[in-house]
Amino acid sequence: MQLALPLVPDEPPPSLRSPDPATATAGTLRFVRHRRARRYILRVLDDGTLQVTLPRRGSKRDALKFVEASERWIADQRTRRRAQPSKARYDEAEARRRAASALPAQLRELAAVHGIAVPRISIRNQRARWGSCSRRGSISLNWRLVLVPDFVREYVMLHELMHRVELNHSARFWRLVAEVCPRLVEARRWLRTEGQALF
Secondary structure, rough: OOOOOOOOOOOOOOHOEEEEEEEHHOEEEEEOOOOOOOOOOOOOOOOOOOOEOOOOOHHHHHHHHHHHHHHHHHHHHHHHHHHHHOOOOOOOOHHHHHHHHHHHHHHHHHHHHOOOOOOOOOEEEOOOOOOOEEEOOOEEHHHHHHHHHHHHHHHHHHHHHOOOOOOOHHHHHHHHHHHHHOOOOHHHHHHHOOOOHHH
C-alpha cells in the first residue's frame, strides 16, 4: 500500500489552480505511471488524496489539465467519501492464508460445473487485476478476492474460466460470461465502485 499525502479539505490544492508541473506533487496530488494504462485515470482515495495514473507516454502537464477539468467531479467524490463511514480494516496475513486455501478450491468447483480444465491455479498479489488467464490455461487470482462479496468473486472466476474457451474480450467472450453469470453487470459495477478501495 502506497503512502498517501495529507488532505487539505476545504481548498483545492495548488495543482488544481495551475497546470505548472512543478506543483504536481504538492498538497494532495500523486502521480502513478502504469505501463499498461491507455488513458489518464483519476481516483480520489479514502483520505481525499488525488491519484492520477499516467499511461506510459503520458505527461504530467496533460495529467494536470485532466485534473483541472475534473474539479467538479473531485469535489463530489470527496463529499461522498466524507459522508461514508470508514472501512473496516482487515488482517492481510490472515486474508492471504484464507485465499491460498479457499480460492483454488472454489475455482476448481466452478471449472468442474462448466466442464473446463484448468492445468494450474496460482494466488497472487496483483496490483491492477483481479485475475488473469494465460495462453496455456493457467489462471491467477488476486488474494483480495476473499474480501469481496460472493457474487463478485464468482464473476471474476467465471470471467477467467471463460477465457479458457475464448482468450480475448470479444463480443462472443462477453456472451459466454453473461450466460454463466446472471449478476455480471452488478458484479462489474461493484468492482468499479467498491473494489479499488481494497488495493
